[in-house]
Amino acid sequence: MKHHRFHPEARNEARSAAAWNRERSPDAARGFTDEVAEALLSIRRHPLAWPTWHRADVRQRVLPKYPYSLFYMVEADAVVILAVAHHKHRPGYWLPRIRR
Numbered sequence: 024m025k026h027h028r029f030h031p032e033a034r035n036e037a038r039s040a041a042a043w044n045r046e047r048s049p050d051a052a053r054g055f056t057d058e059v060a061e062a063l064l065s066i067r068r069h070p071l072a073w074p075t076w077h078r079a080d081v082r083q084r085v086l087p088k089y090p091y092s093l094f095y096m097v098e099a100d101a102v103v104i105l106a107v108a109h110h111k112h113r114p115g116y117w118l119p120r121i122r123r
Contacts (some may be wrong), residue, residue: 027095027102030120036107040042040091058086059107062093064088070097074121077115 029037037059045052062084066073070098076083076094084093090110094117106117 025070025097025102027063027067027104029104030106030117032117032120033106034105040089040109043068044080047086055086055089055091058088059093062086063104064096066093066102070095070102081121 034115041052041056044055066084070082072109073082073084075081080096082093082095082097086092092106092108092110093104094106096105105120108117
């Protein structure tokens with residue numbers, strides 16, 4: 024199983040989304056956090072299982088119960104989470120986070 028790490032802005036997005044859900048309902052916040060944790064586990068176990076997103080090196084894992092996706096890259100030593108993006112945000116706003 025691969026390790027994972029968050030881009031700092033992706034970590035902030037996850038925290039912000041959890042806080043937004045917490046304002047509405049503690050159950051919603053817990054559900055969101057659990058959904059992200061489950062998605063991370065599935066990505067770490069099977070990093071190539073999720074479809075690519077407009078680039079062969081970026082993949083997307085949709086959260087089934089929330090309007091968010093995790094966008095990530097598979098590197099030799101880890102999976103890098105580039106964004107925890109709401110589906111209503113501008114697509115690809117996080118692309119500058121990719122290391123060249």
